[in-house]
Amino acid sequence: MSLLHPPSHLTPAQALSLSQSAPAVLRSLPSTVGKSSLQAVASPVESPEIWISYENLLISCLRTGDLESARECVRRLVERFGDSNDRVMALQGLVREAEAEDDKKSLEAVLKSYDDILAKDGTNVPIHKRRIALLHSMDRISDAVAGLVALLDFSPTDAEAWAELADVYLEQGLYAQAVYTLEEVLVLTPNAWNMHARLGEVALMAASTGSGGSDSATQKYAAESLKRFCRSIELCDDYLRGFYGLKLATSFVLKNASKWSKQNKSISPEDFALPDTETVQRLAQLATKKLSEIVRRYTAKETHWTGYDEAEIAAARELLAGDEAAIVR
Template sequence: MASLLHPPAHLTPAEALSLSQRAPAVLKSLPSSVGASALASLASPIESPEVWLSYENLLISCLRTGDLESAQECIRRLVQRFGDENDRVMALQGLVKEAEANDDKALEAVLKSYDDILAKDATNVPIHKRRVALLRSTGKTAEAVTGLIALLDFSPTDAEAWAELADVYLEQGLYAQSIYALEEVLVLSPNAWNIHARLGEIEYMAASTSAGGSDAATQKYAAESLKRFCRSIELCDDYLRGFYGLKLVTSFVLKNSGKWSKQKNDANSEDFTLPDNATVERLAQLATGKLSEIVRRYTVKEAHWSGYDEAEIAAARELLFGETAAVVR
């Protein structure tokens, strides 16, 4: 039951399936109606926020595993409590309809229903986000970008929307636009170490892509990537993705720095310049040592070192093994 209160996106497929399989028993255990009087409603356990969060998370897990019957029961109870005009409930109803759709025509009907809702209330944020998600899933990328920009026009402090826009731009290889959107996320959440690392990843991609182009562009992206990864591990000193990215970008810099023309240090420039090779080498050693420690402690199942993603551990192990093999050769 504890997983009912966890963000459903963080559940593994196996956990989501397990939760969905328990859905009938869970639904029986949860209260399903509001008290007859206002006083009774206030005292009722159904008014606990955890109850409604449980319904929402269970609904999403059921949709992930195709249990439409249980999902429909969850949405029925949410509608009974909050009404079908509630913004969040409307979005969840739309999500259920998307799952029920059997063809493109049915999905187009759902999309039209979102458009109709937004025609009446253009500030319905949950519906805006469901509409964008549906547009992306059906390959209508340009319309998804337009929808996100429309959302951000009236809600410029929505970090989730900026992050989604960054992801859409990245899919199209528009690195500069994606970086700009993620920088807006950092304006809103300056201490989000995962966003610093994500920005570092995109800047590393941009540096790698522009490696055959101008030295200035490549160095700028590499320098910014290095800065972002350093900031991410400064904020979270056991962050695997941060150290993994730092290892990648330092290797990239050390491999290519001999080919690049020397950067000019301009005191009036806001651009971050690359440090000298000795500093980059020390950062590479730091990243190697920390990645080795994380992999070792995770592998032997030390207490408090089990929260990493298995795929990320495997990637770190492969990166370290590849470097060792190259040195041996």
């Protein structure tokens, strides 16, 4: 597997395999790069890929508990970029967090180090994000939200921070706030099909739980969910998560359409209205057909159809089996 592949996308098995090969990988990568013109003559050729490899290897090692290899990666990054580099500082903090494990006192010490850095440079975005992640892991949710709001105050175009804020709101059941923050993500990344699907999921949760407090609010969330799932599959033809969500959303609408009024007049004209029942049924059929195709081709191990996550395929198979069981009854 490539060390240039984003480590967050690796499965636990892939991360373990990469971590186990860390000693050999570290031997194969240059440990130093000349900083002066004379040193550069005798040093290995430097490329951005080398340092991306170190960072990705570091994260995989931390996932599997190989702190020794992670420390070596950080040492080499510090040697090359210095310990005042924003990103290197954040990676050093990440290693300290891993070393602290569940020791609250040690984690508080790491948190204080982040506060000290931000007191000197409040615009250090990587340290802001490490601090927020640490607060979140320590269940200090209100502090994490405050940190995200502060970060977005001076960096309002940070889509990652908006997405993290949406996740924090969602954990607390604040669906309206989560929808709003995900809309901000899409303002910045309008063609991100995964974020359209994520907004569709949150809107469907809001509709399913009746968090709007009225039929008109529920219809509005249901319509938004349909809209976002449709947009996600428009942007990515074979996006399993988009079709899975579309099937759930259409099932929800068809189940509840009979008890809803045609279209509540309190819904403003700029809001997306629910399609008619026939259109929703056609969307449901499309979602079922495409999910069946994806599952069938993945199971047959056809070329270009094996890149799906096994857990998502299993969920799609279970959803389709539920339909078949309902038809048999």
